[in-house]
Amino acid sequence: MSRNQNTQLLSILPPLKLSGLSRTIIKNIWIGIKKCGGNWKQHVQSNVVHAFKRTDMKNGGGISGPMGDTISANKSRCRKITLKIPTNSGDNINKHQAPHKTITVYIVWYPDSVPPNIDAMMSRIVAWFCFIVPFVRPDCGCSDHTDVFLLLTSHDSVMPTSGEKLVSDKLFSAYTYTCRKHNEMYVMRQSVWFKALIHESFHTFGLDFSDASFEPVKQVIRNAFPGIANNVEIRLYESYTDIWATICYTIFSVRFKPTRSNATQRRVVNAVPFITIEKELHRQCCFAVLQSAKMLKHTNSSIHSMISRSNSKKYTEELMVFSYHVLRPLYMTDLNRFIEWTARHNDTRDYLRFRVENIEAFARLLTDVLTTDWSSVWHKSGEVLKRLDVNGFLSKTACLSHPI
Ligand SMILES: [Zn+2]
Numbered sequence: 001m002s003r004n005q006n007t008q009l010l011s012i013l014p015p016l017k018l019s020g021l022s023r024t025i026i027k028n029i030w031i032g033i034k035k036c037g038g039n040w041k042q043h044v045q046s047n048v049v050h051a052f053k054r055t056d057m058k059n060g061g062g063i064s065g066p067m068g069d070t071i072s073a074n075k076s077r078c079r080k081i082t083l084k085i086p087t088n089s090g091d092n093i094n095k096h097q098a099p100h101k102t103i104t105v106y107i108v109w110y111p112d113s114v115p116p117n118i119d120a121m122m123s124r125i126v127a128w129f130c131f132i133v134p135f136v137r138p139d140c141g142c143s144d145h146t147d148v149f150l151l152l153t154s155h156d157s158v159m160p161t162s163g164e165k166l167v168s169d170k171l172f173s174a175y176t177y178t179c180r181k182h183n184e185m186y187v188m189r190q191s192v193w194f195k196a197l198i199h200e201s202f203h204t205f206g207l208d209f210s211d212a213s214f215e216p217v218k219q220v221i222r223n224a225f226p227g228i229a230n231n232v233e234i235r236l237y238e239s240y241t242d243i244w245a246t247i248c249y250t251i252f253s254v255r256f257k258p259t260r261s262n263a264t265q266r267r268v269v270n271a272v273p274f275i276t277i278e279k280e281l282h283r284q285c286c287f288a289v290l291q292s293a294k295m296l297k298h299t300n301s302s303i304h305s306m307i308s309r310s311n312s313k314k315y316t317e318e319l320m321v322f323s324y325h326v327l328r329p330l331y332m333t334d335l336n337r338f339i340e341w342t343a344r345h346n347d348t349r350d351y352l353r354f355r356v357e358n359i360e361a362f363a364r365l366l367t368d369v370l371t372t373d374w375s376s377v378w379h380k381s382g383e384v385l386k387r388l389d390v391n392g393f394l395s396k397t398a399c400l401s402h403p404i
Pocket residue numbers: 199200203238241
């Protein structure tokens with residue numbers, strides 16, 4: 001992106017200045033990730049280099065894919081690593097005796113994948129799981145074991161070898177189940193694998209409220225958006241999940257940024273680099289609003305018409321635009337407010353795990369946002385989109401990767 005395009009993007013929202021309370025939460029995450037950033041191999045239970053060759057399945061080996069298909073061993077390769085991750089932070093406890101979860105990571109790549117750097121990937125994966133597993137919901141044997149399939153495809157949601165479609169909705173790049181005892185997680189695009197892994201972890205380990213019934217609360221949202229049809233799905237938990245996934249991903253990106261002297265060495269930083277994190281988070285928030293403007297233009301709709309009572313034609317959708325590209329970016333217009341809300345409503349020790357009794361308060365937080373000056377923000381994002389979209393490509397595609 002050119003300097004001018006970057007300036008345009010960053011002009012959508014005022015610069016982010018984290019409040020004292022928000023900084024405390026960000027600092028906790030930073031320290032937690034840093035504590036987990038040691039040698040990933042200390043958590044390994046088994047490590048199979050040529051996983052396909054070792055299997056004795058029919059047709060030359062393979063593993064079961066997300067839609068009951070078999071991921072063929074003929075043209076792809078797979079690394080299989082099983083990890084033992086403590087459910088407490090492990091302080092002063094013998095790691096081998098501590099309560100733990102086991103996670104088996106399958107990294108699968110194809111002839112047209114960018115060859116993965118397994119060591120760099122595993123450093124991030126283990127640091128993430130080591131950080132997040134202590135937050136796991138304690139009451140249900142939640143994800144005692146999880147198989148994580150990282151399918152490093154270069155095409156959106158399509159298996160490169162067979163052309164087979166992996167998911168029915170082209171917006172999805174991953175999925176999992178909430179808190180199954182023996183769980184599975186699938187991540188299907190190489191370009192966004194780590195962000196998707198972080199996002200799915202919130203569902204896998206029961207940190208959001210994706211398995212809660214919250215019909216009355218949905219009515220709070222419907223009342224605020226009378227211009228949407230009744231069959232538009234309201235997945236409020238996706239906003240909670242994806243905003244935290246974005247924040248954690250941003251902190252990881254800053255923490256693991258390669259140094260100039262050695263691209264593979266992690267930077268050693270003692271103080272929390274708040275200014276860098278604020279700039280990156282600001283960029284993510286601006287991007288979320290720009291993406292919203294793009295998706296709304298693509299679907300020929302607007303937030304104004306969704307909150308209007310007088311619209312005769314109600315908003316309907318095939319893609320999940322409303323939950324991902326209306327609710328989420330609205331929360332992100334005031335990230336401090338979102339982080340502070342979390343700090344005040346979650347438990348102090350388990351500050352990333354949503355308390356299910358707070359769903360209505362979370363919906364009310366969104367209706368508060370609608371009383372602010374969001375309209376001028378979306379107007380501005382529409383203007384920026386127009387200026388950046390010189391050849392008209394951006395508004396024609398539903399692609400979720402960075403559009404510029
Ligand atoms: Zn999700």
